[in-house]
Amino acid sequence: MSSVDLHRLAQEMGPQLVEDRRHLHRHPDLSGAEQATAAFIGQRLRRLGLQPREMVDGRAVVADIEGGAGAGRRLLIRADIDALPIQEQGPERPYRSEVPGVMHACGHDAHVAVALGVARALCELRPQLSGGVRLVFQPAEETAGGAAEMIASGAMDDPVVEGALGLHIWSGVPAGQVGVRDGAIFASADEFWVEVRGRGGHGALPHQALDPVPIASLLVLALQTLVSRETSPFEAAVVTIGKVQGGQAFNVIPETVRLTGTVRAFSEELRLRLLRRIGETAAGIAGAFGATAETVRGAGCPPVVCAPAMSNLVRRAVEASPGAELVEPDPITVGDDFSLFLERAPGCYFLLGAGNSAAGITAPHHHPEFDIDESCLAVGVEVMLRAAMEFCRSGSGA
Ligand SMILES: [Zn+2]
Ligand SMILES: [Zn+2]
Structure with a gap:
């Protein structure tokens, strides 16, 4: 499939990405109680013909997509799924949280929507996909316990993954930009x-x-x-x-x-x-x-540390994506337990710009008026998709 087609594939699923993100935004689950979110993810993945596995008391989901183009490497793509104990405020949005005192104020609803979009696209692209991709939907990121629980439950094993990618949408970066760094991007x-x-x-x-x-x-x-x-x-x-x-x-x-x-x-x-x-x-x-x-x-x-080879993989994916602009962000002193995956496999965690000052989307993460420019969702899918296809192909002899 040509590069233009991957772009079109990602853009065409825009409405579905927005629908998924808004569903999750209306129905947030606190860290430690993500069963309903996990059930929604499982149902979406089964609809694609995948066989998702539940983990960590039904609060986590893992699904493998096997490529149809022969041997290659196996990539882990992680999305965190939990929300925060914050009462949503601000403009009366049609997708406002329906759970009092609980809100997706960090954007993990968008992470899930993007990962589901990547799953949908990879199922279509399976004949051209080498190796395989493991999608990991992780609970309890905000309380820093979910990654450890999933890894202990075997989320990186059998067969073992050789690389890991994740993204965090970022309201401080304009939508359309993608921030990639070598080395530490988030702190311990x-x-x-x-x-x-x-x-x-x-x-x-x-x-x-x-x-x-x-x-x-x-x-x-x-x-x-x-x-x-x-x-x-x-x-x-x-x-x-x-x-x-x-x-x-x-x-x-x-x-x-x-x-x-x-x-x-x-x-x-x-x-x-x-x-x-x-x-x-x-x-x-x-x-x-x-x-x-x-x-x-x-x-x-620990700190979230990107391996330069994996950051370069993401940089190439951004540069191949029409409408996405590559930027290099400064490190940010927030933490993320994606670092535990990166301790066990080389990987990259990158920032997907989601801010839009002209539209008033400027609230920082964990703020009661937090929101995103949803045009970033398709950009996230396209970048992740390109990086995944290339990663899994290398090592296949192709
Ligand atoms: Zn957060
Ligand atoms: Zn977060």
């Missing part, structure tokens, strides 16, 4: 808690207590020096304390103060060092006052 993302324990008492008699409030306050400031004083100015990292909890009354010194925060870094080495130093700094500062601090690391994932 980790949650941590520090519990500073002193000794409670009367607010008027601080000398008889061991007040954890000033200790926790010093610690919040001290943690900022892990980036400003201990990290090279040429390396980006973030340490944020997003939650401070302690105390019940104006005249009572509490027993404990709990700090909750996140760490972001673009290398695994820096990520691990910052996590270690948070614990050491907390213990040292609390210890200086005779108090204790226990640091616990929560859910997290």
